[in-house]
Amino acid sequence: MLSQEENELLTRVGPGTPAGELLRRYWQPAALAEELPSGGAPLPVRLLGEDLVLFRDQQGQPGLLGIHCSHRGADLSYGRLEDGGLRCIYHGWLYDVQGRCLEQPGEPAGSTFNERIRHPAYPCREVGGMILTYMGPGEPPVVPAYEFLMADDEHRFNTKFFQNCNYVQGNEGNLDPTHNSFLHNFSLDDPGDGCPTLETEETEYGVRIYAIRRLGEGSAAVEDGENYVKVTNFVLPNISTISGDRDGHGAHWHVPIDDTHHWKYHITFRRTNPVDQRARGGGRSPLTPDYHLVRNASNRYMQDRSEMTQSFSGIGRDFQAQDSCVIEGAGPIQDRTQEHFGYTDRGIIAARKVLLRAIREVHAGREAPHVIRDPNANTTFMVTARADAVPAGIHWSNYWEKGLQRATRSS
Numbered sequence: 001m002l003s004q005e006e007n008e009l010l011t012r013v014g015p016g017t018p019a020g021e022l023l024r025r026y027w028q029p030a031a032l033a034e035e036l037p038s039g040g041a042p043l044p045v046r047l048l049g050e051d052l053v054l055f056r057d058q059q060g061q062p063g064l065l066g067i068h069c070s071h072r073g074a075d076l077s078y079g080r081l082e083d084g085g086l087r088c089i090y091h092g093w094l095y096d097v098q099g100r101c102l103e104q105p106g107e108p109a110g111s112t113f114n115e116r117i118r119h120p121a122y123p124c125r126e127v128g129g130m131i132l133t134y135m136g137p138g139e140p141p142v143v144p145a146y147e148f149l150m151a152d153d154e155h156r157f158n159t160k161f162f163q164n165c166n167y168v169q170g171n172e173g174n175l176d177p178t179h180n181s182f183l184h185n186f187s188l189d190d191p192g193d194g195c196p197t198l199e200t201e202e203t204e205y206g207v208r209i210y211a212i213r214r215l216g217e218g219s220a221a222v223e224d225g226e227n228y229v230k231v232t233n234f235v236l237p238n239i240s241t242i243s244g245d246r247d248g249h250g251a252h253w254h255v256p257i258d259d260t261h262h263w264k265y266h267i268t269f270r271r272t273n274p275v276d277q278r279a280r281g282g283g284r285s286p287l288t289p290d291y292h293l294v295r296n297a298s299n300r301y302m303q304d305r306s307e308m309t310q311s312f313s314g315i316g317r318d319f320q321a322q323d324s325c326v327i328e329g330a331g332p333i334q335d336r337t338q339e340h341f342g343y344t345d346r347g348i349i350a351a352r353k354v355l356l357r358a359i360r361e362v363h364a365g366r367e368a369p370h371v372i373r374d375p376n377a378n379t380t381f382m383v384t385a386r387a388d389a390v391p392a393g394i395h396w397s398n399y400w401e402k403g404l405q406r407a408t409r410s411s
Contacts, residue, residue: 071104160264293317
C-alpha cells in the first residue's frame with residue numbers, strides 16, 4: 001500500500017513532474033518505425049503529456065517537434081515535407097529535425113528573424129524497429145545495447161497496444177509471475193505453475209525477479225529434484241523483460257501518452273532462431289489499424305462466460321486482452337492506497353521501491369540510475385530473461401548469472 005503522495009509521485013508524468021523528469025532522462029519510443037515510412041505523412045503523437053509531431057526529412061532522418069508552429073500555433077502534422085524539413089502550411093515557416101527555422105517566406109528580404117526562432121525539438125534515433133527519442137536536458141545518453149534493440153528484423157518482432165490506464169499499472173502486471181496460473185490459464189484441468197517461491201534482488205538497472213518451482217517425480221519437462229526457474233527483470237524506468245526460453249525473451253516497454261493512457265510496446269526477441277510467424281502475425285491479439293485491441297472495454301473484452309468452464313478468464317487465448325482487462329479495470333490511475341499486498345506481490349514491492357528512489361534522486365538533482373554515458377560501458381546482457389530447469393544442488397541465482405553471460409556472449 002502506498003500513500004496518496006507516493007502514488008502521485010509514481011504516476012504523474014507531465015513536464016516538470018518528478019516522474020516525468022525521470023522518464024525524460026532515458027530514450028523512449030515515440031513510434032514504431034513502420035508508422036513512419038519514407039515519404040509518409042507526418043505523424044501526430046502525444047508523449048509524456050506533450051503534443052508533438054514525428055516526421056522524416058528528405059534524407060530519411062526522423063525528427064520530433066512540438067506540434068504547434070512557433071509562429072501562430074498551426075498544427076504542423078498537416079505540414080509539407082520539402083526543402084530539408086517540415087514546412088507549416090499556414091505561412092510557410094520551415095523547420096529542420098533540430099528545430100531550427102530555416103525559412104520564413106513572408107518576412108522581408110534580408111531578415112534574420114528566422115535565426116532567433118528555436119522550435120521545441122527532441123533528438124531521435126531509429127533503432128530496433130522503433131524510433132526512439134530523448135526528451136531530457138543536456139546531451140542524450142548512449143542508447144542501451146539491449147539485445148532486443150540490437151537484433152536484426154529476422155530475430156525480432158515489434159508491435160504495440162494502446163492501454164487505457166497509467167503506465168505504472170501496465171508495467172506492474174509484468175512483475176507478478178503468479179498471475180499466469182490464473183488469468184492466462186487456458187485449461188482448468190491443468191493447475192498451471194501454481195504458487196512459486198519468489199525472490200528478488202536489486203541490480204544496477206532495476207530489479208531481477210526469480211520464480212522458483214520445485215519439480216519432482218512425474219514431471220515430463222525436467223529430471224526429478226530440479227528447480228524450474230523463471231527470471232523477469234524490471235528495467236528502469238519503464239521496461240520489463242519476460243522469460244521465454246533459452247533462445248530469447250520478450251520485452252514490454254510501457255510508454256506514457258499522458259497520466260491516464262499509455263502505449264505498451266511489445267518486442268519478441270530470439271537469439272538464434274527466427275521469430276515464428278504466429279508472433280509476427282500478432283499472436284492471439286487482433287489489432288485495429290491504429291494499434292488498439294479488438295477485444296477492449298467497449299465490448300467487455302469479448303468475454304464468453306460459457307468458456308469459463310475451460311479457461312479461467314473466458315477471454316479467449318488473447319494474453320494482451322486478458323492483461324488489459326485487469327489493469328484497465330483498476331481505473332485510469334489505480335488507487336494504491338486501497339490495495340492489500342500479499343506474498344505474490346514481492347516483485348512489485350521491490351520495483352516500486354527502486355522506481356520511487358530513482359524519481360527522488362533525479363528530483364534532488366542527481367543522475368538517474370542506469371543512464372549509460374560511456375559507450376565502452378554499454379553492456380546490458382544481464383537484463384535478458386530466461387526460463388529453464390536448474391540442476392539440483394546448484395544455487396539458482398549463481399546459475400543464472402553464469403548462464404546469461406554464456407548465452408549472450410556466444411551469440
